Amino acid sequence: MRLASVVCVFLTAGATSAADLRPLSSAEFCGRCHRAIVDAWKTSVHAKAMESPLFQDGLELTESRFGPSARTVCLECHSPIAVLTNDTSLRQKVSWEGITCDYCHSLRDVSFSGKNPKAKVEFSLVKSGPIKDAEAPVHGTVFSPVHLTSAACAPCHEYRNSQGFPVLTTYSEWKNSRYAKSEKHCQSCHMYRVKGDVVDPKIHKSATAKVNLHQMPGSHSLEQLNSTIKARLSTSREGDSLKLTVVVSNVAAGHYVPTGSPMRQLLLDVRADSYDGKHFQEERRYARTVADQQGKTVDLEPLAFMSGARVVSDTRLAPDETRTETFSFPVPSGVKAQVRVELRYYYSPLATTEAQKQLTFLTLRRLVP
Ligand code: HEC
Ligand code: HEC
Ligand code: HEC
Ligand code: HEC
Ligand code: HEC
Numbered sequence: 539m540r541l542a543s544v545v546c547v548f549l550t551a552g553a554t555s556a557a558d559l560r561p562l563s564s565a566e567f568c569g570r571c572h573r574a575i576v577d578a579w580k581t582s583v584h585a586k587a588m589e590s591p592l593f594q595d596g597l598e599l600t601e602s603r604f605g606p607s608a609r610t611v612c613l614e615c616h617s618p619i620a621v622l623t624n625d626t627s628l629r630q631k632v633s634w635e636g637i638t639c640d641y642c643h644s645l646r647d648v649s650f651s652g653k654n655p656k657a658k659v660e661f662s663l664v665k666s667g668p669i670k671d672a673e674a675p676v677h678g679t680v681f682s683p684v685h686l687t688s689a690a691c692a693p694c695h696e697y698r699n700s701q702g703f704p705v706l707t708t709y710s711e712w713k714n715s716r717y718a719k720s721e722k723h724c725q726s727c728h729m730y731r732v733k734g735d736v737v738d739p740k741i742h743k744s745a746t747a748k749v750n751l752h753q754m755p756g757s758h759s760l761e762q763l764n765s766t767i768k769a770r771l772s773t774s775r776e777g778d779s780l781k782l783t784v785v786v787s788n789v790a791a792g793h794y795v796p797t798g799s800p801m802r803q804l805l806l807d808v809r810a811d812s813y814d815g816k817h818f819q820e821e822r823r824y825a826r827t828v829a830d831q832q833g834k835t836v837d838l839e840p841l842a843f844m845s846g847a848r849v850v851s852d853t854r855l856a857p858d859e860t861r862t863e864t865f866s867f868p869v870p871s872g873v874k875a876q877v878r879v880e881l882r883y884y885y886s887p888l889a890t891t892e893a894q895k896q897l898t899f900l901t902l903r904r905l906v907p
Contacts, residue, residue: 558676559663559677561661561662562623562632562644562661563632563639564632564635565579565580565585565638565639565640568640570738571674571676571737571738571741571742572639572738573735574734574735574736574749575639575734575736575749575752576639576752578734578749578751578752578753579638579639579752579753581753582752582753582754583754583756583758584638584754585635585637585638586636587615587616587617587636587637588616588617588628588633588636589634589636591890592839592886592888592894593612593616595888596840597612597840599838599840600612600840600844603840603844608844609626611699611843611844612840612843613626614694615637615693615694615697616636616637617633617634617635618637618641618657618659618694619633619635619638619640619641622661623661637694640661640665641659642685643665643666644659644660644661644662644665644666645657645658645659645666645682645684645685645690646658646659646660646666646682646684647684648689648690648692648693650689650692653698654693654696654697654698655689655692655693655696655709656693657693662678663677664677664678664679664680665679665680666679666680666681666685667679667680667681667682667685668681668685668750669736674737674742675741675742686723686725687723688709688712688713688718688724688725691708691709691724692709694706695709695724695798696708696709696710699844699846700844701831701845701846701847703828703846703847703848705799705828705842705843705846706798706799708793708797711792711793711794711797711856711857712724712793715792715793715858716858717792717857718792722792724792725750727762727791727792728751728754728755728756729750729751729752729754730750730751731748731749731750731751732748732749732750732751733748734747734748734749735747735749736749757802757883757885758897760897763897763899763900764899764900765789765790766788766789766790766795767786767788767789767791767795767804767855767899767900768787768789769785769786769806769879769900770784770785771783771784771877771879771904772785773877773904773906775871776866777871778868778870778871779867779868779869780812780866780867780868780869780875780877781864781865782810782867782877782879783862783864783865784806784863784879785860785861785862785863786806786824786855786860786861786863786881787855787859787860788856788857788859789858792857793857794826794854794855794856794857795824795854795855796824796854796883797854799839799842799886800826800827800828800836800846801837801838801839801842801885802825802883802884802886803823803824803825803883804823804824804825804854804882804883804884805821805822805823805824805881805882805884805896806821806822806823806824806879806880807819807879807880807881807882808820808821808822808865808877809877809878809879810867810869810875810876810878810906811875811878812867812869812873812874812875813873813875814873816868816869818867818868818869822863823853824853824854824855825852825853825854826849826851826852826853827849827850827851828842828846828847828848828849828850829846829847829848829849829850830845830846830847831845831847835850837887838887838888839886869906874905874906875905875906876903876905877902877904877905877906878901878902879900879901879902880900880901880902881900881901882896882897882898882899883896883897883899884896885897
């Protein structure tokens with residue numbers, strides 16, 4: 539920890555000085571030096587976790603159904619700074635920044651002894667992170683081993699609600715996978731190192747020209763989906779039916795696909811158009827269906843977080859799992875058919891536009907003679 543350097547460094551006029559630094563700052567402030575990191579973070583769902591209209595609609599619904607104090611449950615993860623600084627009415631700008639710099643870099647440790655993983659956070663002029671012996675002009679630094687592991691993500695990606703029901707199980711799914719055994723932490727897939735300056739080189743020359751990607755590409759990233767979920771199609775004729783076999787696998791996610799919110803679904807949509815003018819279609823859904831204590835299926839995020847009580851069915855793809863799906867359509871031999879297979883990732887019923895709702899990331903076409 540090097541706090542001594544905080545007071546004795548003055549930068550050129552108009553630039554950032556130690557006097558500007560408060561124990562809790564907006565990402566804009568950090569961006570004066572950590573420009574590349576702030577730019578990447580701005581495009582992340584973490585940065586939009588509060589402003590997102592989906593979340594705002596969910597928050598409103600939560601308050602109207604469960605009373606005004608229920609908003610704290612949501613803010614714990616979508617704006618942890620608001621809860622920790624008693625700003626649940628959201629007066630500070632930084633509370634609107636969602637999962638922002640000064641939350642993650644005030645993290646000192648994570649405890650797993652209670653019902654949910656709990657973050658130990660200290661807002662101060664000292665920022666915790668992965669660099670040993672870092673020296674910064676305006677803030678102190680402390681090396682933090684927890685930033686290198688999945689534990690840093692657990693406080694928000696693993697959650698039992700007040701019924702004791704596990705709503706989010708991403709961390710424990712990972713913990714039980716081969717990825718945990720080989721020490722492939724969340725960061726290695728969601729914060730891999732890319733070219734970039736840790737600090738603007740005009741201000742400070744860092745030891746490497748690489749940064750951990752703060753964009754957190756996940757299910758909204760075509761690249762992640764395409765490299766992770768594979769599908770193969772084969773076709774055959776059996777008497778008067780056309781047989782289709784689709785093999786779907788989760789080859790590279792360190793947890794189930796989908797993971798997280800029970801509203802997420804992976805959809806396999808299979809369609810055959812025969813040359814005698816008939817259309818056939820079937821679908822498979824990979825999802826976790828959750829019900830409340832009355833047995834009613836939960837169909838919105840706020841209800842899953844507040845009143846989810848048991849799993850009705852779970853057809854998601856486990857890490858490394860391969861599923862073989864077969865389909866049979868009545869297309870007589872001698873009649874050609876155009877076959878199309880699509881994989882779609884479905885996000886949330888709260889979404890209002892088609893683009894927000896789902897993303898088609900894989901299409902296979904074949905003409906069966
Ligand atoms: C969700 C938590 C999270 C948020 C939000 C976050 N960081 Fe990080 N940051 C990390 C983790 C974890 C690492 C280390 C990753 C590793 O080494 O595997 C890191 C690394 C860093 C580093 C060290 C250099 C590097 O790239 O490894 C700096 C500097 C940094 N973050 C600054 C910022 C700034 C500035 C912001 C705000 C735009 C920010 N971080 C937002 C979790 C976060
Ligand atoms: C005036 C420039 C400046 C500003 C403003 C600034 N930093 Fe830094 N920061 C640095 C420098 C320089 C380093 C050291 C980098 C190195 O050693 O490679 C650093 C290092 C870090 C590290 C790495 C610490 C470690 O031990 O791993 C983190 C995390 C970090 N800063 C977070 C922040 C956050 C959060 C903010 C906003 C509240 C912020 N910084 C604002 C210049 C700045
Ligand atoms: C303070 C809580 C918090 C912490 C800590 C946190 N996250 Fe998140 N994360 C969220 C929330 C909330 C969302 C969903 C935001 C939304 O869609 O509104 C999210 C979404 C994501 C997504 C989804 C991206 C997508 O495309 O939809 C990924 C990936 C992710 N986080 C990875 C991580 C990793 C890796 C870490 C640890 C380094 C981490 N998170 C730490 C709260 C957190
Ligand atoms: C081996 C690589 C790998 C590891 C390790 C990994 N993930 Fe992922 N993750 C992915 C891929 C690929 C996706 C996109 C496909 C999907 O949504 O399942 C994803 C998606 C996600 C999503 C988006 C889910 C949604 O509902 O939209 C979240 C959140 C997430 N990961 C969090 C985590 C956390 C937290 C950890 C650590 C406990 C972790 N991941 C470990 C590869 C990985
Ligand atoms: C324990 C942390 C946690 C709590 C508590 C929490 N969320 Fe979330 N929320 C997440 C994460 C993580 C994601 C997205 C990624 C995933 O599926 O894992 C998410 C996603 C969402 C989404 C979907 C956003 C999108 O972009 O698709 C909505 C809406 C939402 N949450 C609303 C709420 C509401 C309303 C509450 C309070 C009743 C709440 N959340 C409580 C962590 C949390």
